[in-house]
Amino acid sequence: MNLSEEASLPKIEQLNPAVHVDTGMRRLGIPQYEMDRMLDLVERSKPSLLMSHLAKADEPQSTDNVTQLERFNSIRNQLGDACPSSSLANTAGILLGPPFHFELVRPGIGLYGGSPDPNDPKGFKPVVTWQAQVMELQDVAMGESVGYGGAFLAPRALKLATIGIGYADGYHRVLGGQGELAIDGQICPIVGRVSMDLVTLDVSAISTIKKGTWVEVMGPIISIDTVAVKANTIGYELLTRLGPRMERVVV
Known part of the structure; x- marks a missing residue:
């Protein structure tokens, strides 16, 4: 669910949707200016997952990663007991460490033996021949x-x-x-x-x-x-x- 209005779709709660929030990628997701409505959106849609996506996970020294993590945690705290399982990290995000892992991680290129940084294999082993x-x-x-x-x-x-x-x-x-x-x-x-x-x-x-x-x-x-x-x-x-x-x- 990338748009707040999707929470009003008929029987949306029966779909157990994933709610995608934009914490800085600015590509998909419910935008920051609607965060004050998050609790209402979650209570109406009954999501199974809260997720966001890191814009610079392949740049581990970027402070933007910490900023996005803080925004994501702020949303989770706002939801309190209503917060579903959470997911923030792709392959590069996993390498940023446990604070980015939450209940679910989303490895992509790593499953195929590729590194988020092509100049640094980071111990990944080839899967595709x-x-x-x-x-x-x-x-x-x-x-x-x-x-x-x-x-x-x-x-x-x-x-x-x-x-x-x-x-x-x-x-x-x-x-x-x-x-x-x-x-x-x-x-x-x-x-x-x-x-x-x-x-x-x-x-x-x-x-x-x-x-x-x-x-x-x-x-x-x-x-x-x-x-x-x-x-x-x-x-x-x-x-x-x-x-x-x-x-x-x-x-």
């Missing part, structure tokens, strides 16, 4: 160009592998020439641009590679956060952009 296969192998001579626009020129004779993954699958185009994939635990650089359906790797150091070999795009060797930093984004975006044509296997 993204793989693709080698489609073709070829040798190129020194000075030969690779891919669209001839963006890469071989500095020496190289063995290249074409991998069946591209930006249509959610692999960011910006990773051309700077991304890395892993084969048998060895990291291999992308050469040339990322195409719609394909990327090309320098696999000169791998003697056992063959057509059909599985390649790690993201996983234990190439972490979500490693890819996110190279793509100048965050792990959340990488995971939500994974394309529908990839087979999902739950283990």
Whole structure:
């Protein structure tokens, strides 16, 4: 329930709604200027949860986190015995410590092994592994160009592998020439641009590679956060952009 008027919906109390209050995110939630009506709203709607969302939880030194916590606690104190279970912390909020936890936490990216700070893994372990296969192998001579626009020129004779993954699958185009994939635990650089359906790797150091070999795009060797930093984004975006044509296997 994000709006105070929703408390007047027919039989709202039978839905056991979650009441979302805005303590500083200014995105969704009942605004601060309506807080004096909170007790009435709660008594009418009989919510099962009081919740809010932290705007800067991934910046642990920000005083805004403490400000939002104080506002949230003020609302809880105002409700007294009528206050339902409470929730404030997402993954980054959990890392801020027990005062932010209340009865329920809402881990998101952490469930997938991603850190709220892509530059600091914070002990998270990979859960998602993204793989693709080698489609073709070829040798190129020194000075030969690779891919669209001839963006890469071989500095020496190289063995290249074409991998069946591209930006249509959610692999960011910006990773051309700077991304890395892993084969048998060895990291291999992308050469040339990322195409719609394909990327090309320098696999000169791998003697056992063959057509059909599985390649790690993201996983234990190439972490979500490693890819996110190279793509100048965050792990959340990488995971939500994974394309529908990839087979999902739950283990």
